[in-house]
Amino acid sequence: MGKTMTLCVSPILGSKSSSKYERGWMEMTWRYIFWLSGWAGTGKSTTARTIVREYYDNGYFITSFFFSGGGGGAGHAGKFVGTIASQLAQRCAAFKSFLVEAISSDEDFGNRIVKDQWNELVLQPLSKLGAGSFQAPLLIVTDAQDECEKESDVTSTSALETLLTLGPTPFPGIHHKEETIRHLVRKAGGLFIWAATACRFIDEGGSLFGPDRLLDILKGDSSDIGPEEELNNIYAEVLNKCLGARLKQHEKDKAYEMLREALGAINVDAMLGGFRSILDIPKDPIRPVRLHHPSLRDFLLSSQRCRDVRFWVDEKKAHKALANHCMQLMSQKLQRDIYSLEDPGARVAQVPPENLARCLPAEHQYACRYWVDHLQRSEYQFHNDGRVHFFLQDHLLHWVEALSWIEQSAEGIRAITSLQSMVNSNNNHNLHAFLHDAKRVLLYNRSIIEEAPLQTYFCALAFAPRKSLVRRKFQEEMVSWIKICPQIVEEWSALMQTLEGHTNWVRVITFSPYSKLVASASDDKTLRVWGTVTGTAKSILKSHTDRIRAIAFSPDGNLVVSASSDDTVRVWDAATGTAAHIFKNCFTSTLTFSKDGLYLRTDRGS
Numbered sequence: 001m002g003k004t005m006t007l008c009v010s011p012i013l014g015s016k017s018s019s020k021y022e023r024g025w026m027e028m029t030w031r032y033i034f035w036l037s038g039w040a041g042t043g044k045s046t047t048a049r050t051i052v053r054e055y056y057d058n059g060y061f062i063t064s065f066f067f068s069g070g071g072g073g074a075g076h077a078g079k080f081v082g083t084i085a086s087q088l089a090q091r092c093a094a095f096k097s098f099l100v101e102a103i104s105s106d107e108d109f110g111n112r113i114v115k116d117q118w119n120e121l122v123l124q125p126l127s128k129l130g131a132g133s134f135q136a137p138l139l140i141v142t143d144a145q146d147e148c149e150k151e152s153d154v155t156s157t158s159a160l161e162t163l164l165t166l167g168p169t170p171f172p173g174i175h176h177k178e179e180t181i182r183h184l185v186r187k188a189g190g191l192f193i194w195a196a197t198a199c200r201f202i203d204e205g206g207s208l209f210g211p212d213r214l215l216d217i218l219k220g221d222s223s224d225i226g227p228e229e230e231l232n233n234i235y236a237e238v239l240n241k242c243l244g245a246r247l248k249q250h251e252k253d254k255a256y257e258m259l260r261e262a263l264g265a266i267n268v269d270a271m272l273g274g275f276r277s278i279l280d281i282p283k284d285p286i287r288p289v290r291l292h293h294p295s296l297r298d299f300l301l302s303s304q305r306c307r308d309v310r311f312w313v314d315e316k317k318a319h320k321a322l323a324n325h326c327m328q329l330m331s332q333k334l335q336r337d338i339y340s341l342e343d344p345g346a347r348v349a350q351v352p353p354e355n356l357a358r359c360l361p362a363e364h365q366y367a368c369r370y371w372v373d374h375l376q377r378s379e380y381q382f383h384n385d386g387r388v389h390f391f392l393q394d395h396l397l398h399w400v401e402a403l404s405w406i407e408q409s410a411e412g413i414r415a416i417t418s419l420q421s422m423v424n425s426n427n428n429h430n431l432h433a434f435l436h437d438a439k440r441v442l443l444y445n446r447s448i449i450e451e452a453p454l455q456t457y458f459c460a461l462a463f464a465p466r467k468s469l470v471r472r473k474f475q476e477e478m479v480s481w482i483k484i485c486p487q488i489v490e491e492w493s494a495l496m497q498t499l500e501g502h503t504n505w506v507r508v509i510t511f512s513p514y515s516k517l518v519a520s521a522s523d524d525k526t527l528r529v530w531g532t533v534t535g536t537a538k539s540i541l542k543s544h545t546d547r548i549r550a551i552a553f554s555p556d557g558n559l560v561v562s563a564s565s566d567d568t569v570r571v572w573d574a575a576t577g578t579a580a581h582i583f584k585n586c587f588t589s590t591l592t593f594s595k596d597g598l599y600l601r602t603d604r605g606s
Contacts (some may be wrong), residue, residue, distance in 0.1 A: 031261045046192060048143045049143060055139060063087040064141040081117040084140065088122065098125035114578075144596035183218055187230055194231050194292045201238050202291075232306070234298045238278050239311050242398060276440035288362075319378035326371035327391045333364050334398035336477065337454060338405070344454045348407060368402050372415035375422070384430040396438055397456050397474055404453030413442045417533055437469040443497040446535050463491050497535045501528055508550060512557040519560050521548035527562045529574055539577025541571060550601075552591040562602060563588045569602070 045066065052064045063084045089096035102120055126138070145402040188194040198217055205213040216237060275281070291297055299305050306312040338359050339351060360368075375388070382388055403412045418441045425432040426487045442449070445460040457477045464471040467490055504523035511518050518537065519529050527541040527548055546565035553560050553574065562576045569591070588602035 045143050046196075051139075052141050060139055061088075061091055062090075062139040062141065062259055064143075066143045080142075081121055085121040085125075088126075092129070094129055095125050098115075098128050101125075116579075121475070134206070180214075180218070186549050187217065193295055194234055196292070197234055197238065197277055201234070201260040204277055207302045209243060231295060232299055235278065236306070236308055236311070237298060239308075240274065250402055266389060316378050319374045320380060323371050323374035323380065324387070326367035326374060327387065329364060329367045330371070330395060330399060330402075331391060333360075334368075334395050334402055336398060336401070336457060338398070338402060341454065344458050345452055346454055347452055348405060348450075351405060356405065360406060364402070365406050368399060368406070369411055372418055376418060380422070382428050383429060384428050386431070388419070389431045392434060392438065393473055396470065397460075397477060400442065400449065401456045404449050404456070407450075408455075409442075409446060409450045410531070410536040413439065413446065413534040416442060434469050434473075437492075440496070441468065441470045443535060444495075446497060447500055462486060463488060465491050467491055495503050499528075499530050499535055499537075501537055502526065504547075508548065510551050510553060512553040512560075512574065513555060514557065517553070517557065517560075519551050519553065519574075521551045521562060525564070527551060527560070527572070529577065536577070539572075541570075541572055541577055541579075543579060544568065549589050550591045552593060554593050555595060556597060556599045559597075561591055561593075563591050563602070569600070571600075 040058075048064070048066070052062060055062045064087070065080050066082050085099055089099050099121060104127060135487055179298050184195070184198065188198070202210050202213050202217070205211075217234065243540050278292055278296055280292055282289070300311065300313045301310075301315050303312050339346075339355055341351075354449075380388070400409070400412050403409050416435055420432065420435040420439060423432045423435060425584045441460055441464055443461075445455070448455045448459055457474075461471055461474060463486060465488055499518075499520070502520065502522040502524050506520050506522045508521040509518060511532070515532055517529055518532050519527060525542070525544045525547060527544070529538045529541070530536065542560070544562065544564040544566055548564045550563040551560060558574055559571055559580065561569060561571045563569045563586070565587075567587045568586055569588065570579055571581040571583075571584045572578065573580055586602065589605045592601045593599070594601065
């Protein structure tokens, strides 16, 4: 595939000669991957964005994808190939026509694994381009692959022509003597994030405080101090300076406490206005405050690095505080029929997005989704009739309704299951029993609550067993106009839940190793993979043209294989539902993997 060049660099120490070297690499006619490697904070992402902008403006045939683990599509490998292909199509009309042809000839391309999508949607159309179709070279820039949900998906697309380059980055916005700049470069120790933080910190001081801040930063001999220690020092300097020297001691103590809580949560707070050199604080108060760089989080959470106890954030205490804030927020906001629809059959799709944002703002949605995650990470001490128990007894159904409106009802089942595993049944029998009953209610009614959230108060309660703790607790929530109640059992039966979706006979089912997934095969020609904890369909696999006769999971549970009467055996990624391999002219009624997962045995052999 060509040659690979790996370079470990400190971007702020760049020079004119290195710039010539890097630009010379981009003009080479060979096929190269240029891999930029370095510590967090050395400016790899900033450099990549600079290169993309410069070469885009100069008319080069360039595409880019910047992964981000902060949620959304940018953290998913499934968005990678489509984004690259779309950008290429926008830059080259000839490529666009070949791409349309590829998509039209294979309507099932979306179910392919990333490597096959790369070959079909990028490499093959590129190979058909004639000379002069675009201005060489073709540059493809990717960044932060380690933040991809499944990094191996991206690294498997090994035909990337070029990956990353770099250029020298000066200190922006600082105009001082050359010796001062050299001193700052030595203090930075190769960390771009140090340079960026220093520049923002000095600039925010203005003409009145900026010079003093520069002198404070330059204090001390950096010759025997490592880059990480210099980063620790500047973060501590920013935190100390921005609290204000004119505060009285008791005011400072309160400010320190509020700051630890705010930094631990990264919530919008008026007191954070002076910390723009380390925090990205948007003008829109609705948008969340974010860290400029994750190294600040590492600094704050490490008692070895953040040696000032006034700023050190105890991670477990921070998560406990967040969990309590989430429960408080939900207790204040959540209620029955939060949209005031007064229609028990109202569907999720009927609620306009603006109503969702008004009745369940982003912070309330966050609280509904993640309060249990914070409890897990806080080593929370649970008690009968404690805060968690009281919250569930008051707002369990309101919380379930809210989750259903934001299409996260499966998250509720997962959260209740997690809570149940955290609570000791011997010491907290009442709470554990209530969680067990709540889980049974949610599992048994999952499908109808997902579709019509207000059925949480109707079918879910009406059909719960007479001795159900949830039914007894929320008896008053049941509607009075049901004159004749259905005949119900006294206790829960062995039936946990019903998985619905197939439209014909289900012939085969099998559990994955460790029983986290279950696959079902039907005469409707589909294979469905379900999560056993929540009962939700993880994927629906539709490529077979006849009924499915056999299915099996690989020993690691990552693959599921199906054999059909259409004489094909298909191997699928169990997590994503994408097709990994297709074996044609293979009629079999049995499928088993070898112990090492490398071979597949059928009744016709391996």
